[in-house]
Amino acid sequence: MRLVTYRRTIETEARLGVVETDLVVDVEALGLACEADLPATMLELIDLGPAGLAELRAALEEMRGHWPAGVALPLVNVRLLAPIPRPRKNIFGIGLNYVEHVAESARTLDTAKDLPKQPVIFSKPPTCVIGPGDAIEHNSALTQQLDWEVELAVIIGRTARKIAEADALSHVFGYSVMIDVSARDNRRAGQWIYSKGQDTFGPFGPCIVTADDVPDPHDLDLWLTVNGQTKQRSNTKHMLFKIPLLIADICAAITLEPGDIIATGTPDGVGAGRTPQEWLWPGDVVEAGVDGIGTIRHPVVAV
Numbered sequence: 341m342r343l344v345t346y347r348r349t350i351e352t353e354a355r356l357g358v359v360e361t362d363l364v365v366d367v368e369a370l371g372l373a374c375e376a377d378l379p380a381t382m383l384e385l386i387d388l389g390p391a392g393l394a395e396l397r398a399a400l401e402e403m404r405g406h407w408p409a410g411v412a413l414p415l416v417n418v419r420l421l422a423p424i425p426r427p428r429k430n431i432f433g434i435g436l437n438y439v440e441h442v443a444e445s446a447r448t449l450d451t452a453k454d455l456p457k458q459p460v461i462f463s464k465p466p467t468c469v470i471g472p473g474d475a476i477e478h479n480s481a482l483t484q485q486l487d488w489e490v491e492l493a494v495i496i497g498r499t500a501r502k503i504a505e506a507d508a509l510s511h512v513f514g515y516s517v518m519i520d521v522s523a524r525d526n527r528r529a530g531q532w533i534y535s536k537g538q539d540t541f542g543p544f545g546p547c548i549v550t551a552d553d554v555p556d557p558h559d560l561d562l563w564l565t566v567n568g569q570t571k572q573r574s575n576t577k578h579m580l581f582k583i584p585l586l587i588a589d590i591c592a593a594i595t596l597e598p599g600d601i602i603a604t605g606t607p608d609g610v611g612a613g614r615t616p617q618e619w620l621w622p623g624d625v626v627e628a629g630v631d632g633i634g635t636i637r638h639p640v641v642a643v
Contacts, residue, residue, distance in 0.1 A: 341397070342547045342634075343514070345382050345425055345471075346418040354421055356381050358400060359547060363412040365403075367396060373408040374399045382424050382548070386497055386513050386598045393550065422471035422544040423516055424495070428599055431468075431542060432590055433520060435460035435532070437580050437605025444613030459581045459589050462532040464520070464603070468542035475641040476521055477540040478622050483523035486620040486640070489606035490564035490572050490628040492557065493518040494583055495548055500596040508584035511596070514548040515557055517630045518603045519564070519638070521620075524612050543626075544601075546634040554632065557583055561631040562607070566624055571614075574607030576630075581605075 342359040356379060357364040367385070371378025376399045378392075379385045385392050403411070436442045436456050470476070478486055497513025521541035526534050554560075557576060564572040581589070586602055611618040620626065622642035629635035 341393070341550045341553060343382060343385070343423065343550065344547045345421045345423050347421065348413065348418060350419070354381070354425055356385060357418070358396070359415060360400070360404070360412070362415050363407070364415050364418050365400065365407065365412045366410075369411045370399050370403060373411055374402050383428070383599050386495070389498060389598075420472045420546050422469050423548045424544070424599060424601070425469065425471065427466040427469060427601055429597070430463035430465050432600065432602045433462045433464055433532075433536060434581070434586060434603060434605040435462055438574065438578050438607040439580055440578075440608035441606055441610070441613070442580070444608050444610065448612045448617065455580060459586055461590065462536065464533070464537045464542050467539055468537050469544050470540050470542065470638070472545040472636045474543070474638060475540065476543065476620070476626065476638050477538075477643040478620065478640050479643050482538070483525055484619065485524035485612070485617075487522045487524050487611040488564055488566065488571065488620060488626055488628075489520035489522060489610055490562050490630075491518045491520050491603045491606050492560060492562060492576055492630050493544065494557070494587075494602040494604060496587075496596045496600040496602070497551070497598055499598065500587060500591040502592055503588060505584045505588040508587035509551070511587060512551045512583070513598070514550040515554050515630070515633055516544060516548045517546070517628060517633055517636050518601075519543040519626060519628050519636065520603055520606060543628070543636050543638050545636050549633050560633070562629065564609070564626065564628040566618075566620065566626055571611070572607055572609035576604070578607060579604060
């Protein structure tokens with residue numbers, strides 16, 4: 341399933357929907373139509389676990405092709421938001437998780453040239469998240485080195501604490517796209533949160549594809565363009581630390597809960613690694629995508 345959070349109009353509340361071809365099916369309205377208790381928000385659905393997804397699938401099967409009035413809307417007529425507009429906790433970011441990115445970072449960002457022996461973990465606060473089409477803010481008083489990183493995002497579906505790596509994927513709810521926007525000149529004594537956690541630095545969407553519809557999360561093409569020019573193109577098979585290891589490593593010390601998000605790292609091709617270096621400026625447009633999941637597009641604006 342392709343799950344979205346959307347608004348019918350600018351004034352209406354955020355709603356949970358399922359994309360069915362060129363339609364968005366409102367989940368709560370679908371439940372009312374078929375007398376099923378279905379939630380109104382993404383986090384509520386995630387909290388219901390596998391039983392909630394099964395009930396939603398059954399309702400979709402029952403009504404597919406003859407949607408009651410008001411249940412299905414044309415996708416082009418709604419405004420998509422970030423799938424989880426306000427995460428409950430900080431996003432878990434993974435640094436230096438593609439071999440080529442380790443090399444380019446060592447050349448230009450003073451990071452170690454050797455491959456990390458354990459995942460490099462940082463965080464991005466919930467306030468950094470923006471949805472499809474929203475603007476990335478460029479504050480020239482803070483940064484002259486605004487950079488891009490396309491990433492596969494993993495959304496946790498079941499509480500994970502000290503679990504085995506072999507069991508980790510069973511705790512995944514689904515997958516999405518994230519751009520880890522970074523102000524390279526805002527790193528402070530090796531700490532990354534100020535560089536990566538500023539408002540609008542977490543573009544996220546356009547949907548969450550449930551884990552059952554992603555047969556192999558380690559065989560997905562991902563890419564990023566700036567003003568239509570390709571800057572990053574790779575495949576998740578090149579991750580240094582795969583998703584099960586990331587989940588097991590984090591939850592060995594920090595409990596992962598339903599709705600938590602892991603941004604799994606970026607391949608090479610970031611602006612800092614280019615010769616000469618390239619940065620984002622007001623007027624630029626960044627587009628990023630992951631095969632089978634979707635694409636997000638964001639203008640850069642001055643603030």
